[in-house]
Amino acid sequence: LCGSVRGLAAGPEAHFGFQSVTEAERREKIYQVFESVAKKYDVMNDSMTLGIHRVWKDILVHKMNPSPGTLLLDVAGGTGDIAFRFINYVRSIRERQLQRRLKHHQNLSWQEIFESYQADKSKSLGDSQVVVCDINKEMLKVGKQKAEHLGYSEGLSWVLGDAEELPFDDDKFDVYTIAFGIRNVTRIDLALQEAYRVLKPGGRFLCLEFSHVSNPLLSRLYDLYSFQVIPVLGEVIAGDWKSYQYLVESIRRFPPQEELKAMIEDAGFLKVDYQNLNSGIVAIHSGFKL
Amino acid sequence: VRCQLSPPQRALQTSAVLRRVSDEQKEPLASSSQQQFDSHPADPQPEQEPQGPRPSYTGQGGQESEDYESEEQLQHRILTAALEFVPEHGWTAEAIAEGAKTLGLSVAAAGMFHSDGSELVLHFVSQCNTKLSELLEQEQKQVQLGEAEKKPTEQFLRDAVEARLRMLIPYIEKWPQALSILLLPHNIPDSLNLLTSMIDDIWHYAGDQSTDFNWYTRRAVLTGVYNTTELVMMQDSSPDFEDTWRFLESRVADAMNMGNTANQVQSTGEAVVQGLMGAAVTVSNAETSGAVR
Numbered sequence: 049l050c051g052s053v054r055g056l057a058a059g060p061e062a063h064f065g066f067q068s069v070t071e072a073e074r075r076e077k078i079y080q081v082f083e084s085v086a087k088k089y090d091v092m093n094d095s096m097t098l099g100i101h102r103v104w105k106d107i108l109v110h111k112m113n114p115s116p117g118t119l120l121l122d123v124a125g126g127t128g129d130i131a132f133r134f135i136n137y138v139r140s141i142r143e144r145q146l147q148r149r150l151k152h153h154q155n156l157s158w159q160e161i162f163e164s165y166q167a168d169k170s171k172s173l174g175d176s177q178v179v180v181c182d183i184n185k186e187m188l189k190v191g192k193q194k195a196e197h198l199g200y201s202e203g204l205s206w207v208l209g210d211a212e213e214l215p216f217d218d219d220k221f222d223v224y225t226i227a228f229g230i231r232n233v234t235r236i237d238l239a240l241q242e243a244y245r246v247l248k249p250g251g252r253f254l255c256l257e258f259s260h261v262s263n264p265l266l267s268r269l270y271d272l273y274s275f276q277v278i279p280v281l282g283e284v285i286a287g288d289w290k291s292y293q294y295l296v297e298s299i300r301r302f303p304p305q306e307e308l309k310a311m312i313e314d315a316g317f318l319k320v321d322y323q324n325l326n327s328g329i330v331a332i333h334s335g336f337k338l
Numbered sequence: 339v340r341c342q343l344s345p346p347q348r349a350l351q352t353s354a355v356l357r358r359v360s361d362e363q364k365e366p367l368a369s370s371s372q373q374q375f376d377s378h379p380a381d382p383q384p385e386q387e388p389q390g391p392r393p394s395y396t397g398q399g400g401q402e403s404e405d406y407e408s409e410e411q412l413q414h415r416i417l418t419a420a421l422e423f424v425p426e427h428g429w430t431a432e433a434i435a436e437g438a439k440t441l442g443l444s445v446a447a448a449g450m451f452h453s454d455g456s457e458l459v460l461h462f463v464s465q466c467n468t469k470l471s472e473l474l475e476q477e478q479k480q481v482q483l484g485e486a487e488k489k490p491t492e493q494f495l496r497d498a499v500e501a502r503l504r505m506l507i508p509y510i511e512k513w514p515q516a517l518s519i520l521l522l523p524h525n526i527p528d529s530l531n532l533l534t535s536m537i538d539d540i541w542h543y544a545g546d547q548s549t550d551f552n553w554y555t556r557r558a559v560l561t562g563v564y565n566t567t568e569l570v571m572m573q574d575s576s577p578d579f580e581d582t583w584r585f586l587e588s589r590v591a592d593a594m595n596m597g598n599t600a601n602q603v604q605s606t607g608e609a610v611v612q613g614l615m616g617a618a619v620t621v622s623n624a625e626t627s628g629a630v631r
Contacts, residue, residue: 113453115435115445222444243476249355250443318409319450336450338414 061233065297071234074162078232079184082289086186088286089127090194096278096292104330105227108256109133111257111323111332112223112279116142116174121221121246123211123239124229125180126187128194128204134232135200138176155183179221181209212238216246223247227256231302240315247337253317260304261322266327274299305331355443356407413450416441417461421509428512429455429519456525459516460532466505467536473501474543491544496590498540499564500583503571507579516571537561559596563589 053218059070085092093101109130116138122130150161182188188206195204209215211226211233224243233239243253261267274296282292303311305322308331311312312320315334324331410415425538427433433455435448451457480486506513520529537560546556566589571582 111449112446113431115432115448118445197374222446248444248446249439250441250445250447252444252446270385334449336447338409338447 061199063301065294065301070290072307074234077294078234081294082184082232083186084288085286085291086126086190088183088288089187089190090129092282092286095281100326101228102283104256104325105129105133107225107325108225108254108332109137112137112225112252112254114138114141114176114223116145116176118176118222119220120176120178120223120225121181121214121216122178123181123209123214123224123226123243124183124232125225125227126182126184126229128180128191129224130227131178131180131191131204132195132200134178134197135173135176135203136302138173142174177203177205179205179216181207181211181214183208183210197198197269212242214246218245219248220246221248221251223252223254225254225256228258230255230257231298236303236311237315240312240317244316244337249337251337253312253333253335253337255308255312255333257308257331257333258299258302259308259322259328263327270329279336305333342500358410374514413457414461416443416447416450417458418456418465421462424458424509424512429516431455434458453520454519456522459519460525460528462509462516463520463529463532466502467532467539469505470498470502470536471539474498474539478543492590492594495540495560495563495593496541496586499560499586499590501568502536502540502564503568503582503586506568506571510571517568517572533561533564537564547583559593563593571592 061125062069062071062074069077071158073199082089097104112120112134114134114137120131120134122128122134125131180188180191182191185208192206195201207215211229212235220227224247226239226243230239232235240253247253261270278290279298280290282295283289286292302308305324305328309320309322312333312335316337318338320333320335321332322331415435416438418437419440420434422440423433423436427436431448431451431453434451434457435445438447439445477486481488509516519525534557537557540560541556546553548556563586567582567586570585571579574582576582
């Protein structure tokens, strides 16, 4: 009834920060936000979180504990932070594995050692792969440039796609991650269902996102910092007050830990759990497709 | 065992992996190990409902939840499958990942467990204890049916401990690693629990019905015997661990003698005390008589 009063042309209701917009409008506005911040995305992340976002992302990959041969889909992975960390982690595990294997083979002939070294050298990542999927071309562009600059080439691919409708087949990936992206998805339930679809049986869903702080004192300080400092930083560093105002507001509008956990369970995931980082400023949700 | 505190069984009808319990029962009544290594892939359920929004709480202890295995049962299956890979990878998350692979699951399923391999070790120990209980139960039945003779306590204890330790032989290379995992602070409650219940089981089947302090001493002594024998086994390189069994024999003999020694000490102690009392009385008598004179 409320919808008909508002007018037949309007679509389903959604929010953009503290504003009320239609779903279509929201998608567009968010696309524009990321289009404009893409080049300064990493710099802003560092200055807003004082570099702590790196630790959060490290913790996410450590929690994932990927073994060589894992196929990762990083959605809304834009500038590739999670993807690069994943590659580093798998590479170091692989090296340790090879060393252990060499230690065991102490009494092989030189020929055999040479052969085993050859065979393993070609798979420094051990068949692991990461697909970075993002809806925004600009963010992907920045990510590709970063990869070139840092020297990541093997086991990495970049795909343009919408989290609500992924361009992949069913039962493909071992792990699905979405770091600081699910907040910007308009239909979270669709994104979760897509995540369930593309994961292999036994696959893991991991979501790193800003969440709700329960401690009242910390919550006050956090609010103060968010609303007074961050948009100013946005204006000074990226020349874009509005986008960072959106960022802060969207964090407040995002469902708290328990609600997101229930939504993940609704999509069919089991053993869903969350871990608060920094008393709830950020939370990692994890679920399994069983 | 299937009851869970939270979350309740949910959306199991479209679960990709959890099997119907009826599938498990259809398999031939072979030994449990055969059931776990069978070639049944994790089949997706035939009724694939369209992925629409589902109600939050399905199958609250109703009929549906009884038909499907719980997450815990799936976890047990994964851990059992992972044991095969322990000799190669050790008691680690890697072994669990390999185990998950054999069941047709993604390697990411190992993320359900602690990354230090604790659950794998605890699962194995628990499995061994269950096997031991079954073995002792069977032996007891045979004695009751008159098919076998009742063993003297010393022999019984020796055989029980040997049977239990023999279960470690396939994993003996990596067992020191398992012991260190069991000693991690967050594992100690569980590992201690498993150890004490195993020792308790052995004494129960040995026919111990004590209700006094003996209960504690017997268990403490047997725990000591078990632990020391286990440590000796780690370093034993004799054929078929002969040295370990010989060590075990001496320890159990000592334990049995300890009972006699305790009695001897007690009676000696009593005799000594009586002697002292007598001496004291004599001295005081001598004084009084001396004073009188």
